[in-house]
Amino acid sequence: MKLAAKTNEKIEQSIEKSFLEASKSPEFSALLTKVKISPEQAKKNTSKLLDTCEELHQCKGCKGLFMCKNKMPGHVYFPTITYDKLNFIYMPCKFQKELEKKEIEKNNSLNDYANARMKNIDVKDGNRIKVIKWLKEYYDSYEKINTLKGLYLHGSFGSGKTFLIAALLNELKEKKNAQIEIVYYPDLLRSMKEDFDLIESKMNYLQNVDILLLDDIGAENVTAWGRDEILGAILQNRMNKKLTTFFTSNLNIEELERNLSLTKGSEDAVKARRIIERIKQLTDDLELISMNRRNKN
Secondary structure, eight states: OHHHHHHHHHHHHHHHHHHHHHTTSHHHHHHHHHHTOOHHHHHHTHHHHHHHHHHHHHHTTOOSGGGOOSSSTTEEEEEEEETTEEEEEEEEOHHHHHHHHHHHHHHHTHHHHHHOOGGGSOOOOGGGHHHHHHHHHHHHHOOSSOOOOEEEEEESTTSSHHHHHHHHHHHHHHHHOOOEEEEEHHHHHHHHHHOGGGHHHHHHHHHHSSEEEEETTTSSOOOHIIIIIIIHHHHHHHHHHTOEEEEEESSOHHHHHHHHOOSSSHHHHHHHHHHHHHHHHHEEEEEEOOOOOTTTO
16 A cells, blocks of 8 residues: 555656646646646646647748648647546647638539530630630540640639639540549548558559549648659559649649658658659640639639
8 A cells, every 4th residue: 555655646746747847838838828727637638738839839830731740730739628627639720721621612613613614614814815725725636545745734723723624624525535533632632541442443543544633732731652652653654654634733833842842851852853753744834823713613
């Protein structure tokens, strides 16, 4: 009994020491005040609260999800008080919220993309003329077996990039029997992470479909796995087989390269450059800067 009492006393002393040491940190004290955490609750959860402080510190100066170093990218391990009980949840940061908002808007646009046809394209916007001309030339030149380059279409948010390419692909499917696939790239990566058993079949399909559109590349949370094992493998196979590949992005090609470089280390820079070179070999590069047309097409 005495041994157990001494052990408990040592544990209590250790907890007290950790709490007092942590309390010297302004960030730790500010967190307790903000969430209204009592000293008793804080003592029992000092290590978790310190984890929160570390993640909040890493969020300072962050410029996007591609920079996130937290345990769950795009989220902060944050304390909450519910019925006087202290709990910890993963709260999304502003960049994650923006991404989720874009994904909801993207999902709401799926029906528009499925019904898109070239006859529905607004040709009155002069900013679109160069892109429309490219799409028309591609359609006229397309044959079932072809080595035509796709398009890397980048530009302002909501300018109709996906609608334009979807209109072309739907026409090719309907009138020239082309096998097409339009994939929202951030969703593709997320679905693969959630079900690893389906990765092989998905990869095989995406590597071999006649025409592929990777929509909104650059909006994903960049990881070495997604960049090298998924994107790199898809592009390498399609490049080898000379299969047409399209991309849409809010980033120009130089911005995408920086986004794909996880760190400033030379290894990541080289791997990002390799992806960019594949994209350049697969596509022509066009920019579309126009009004936000979301839900107007």
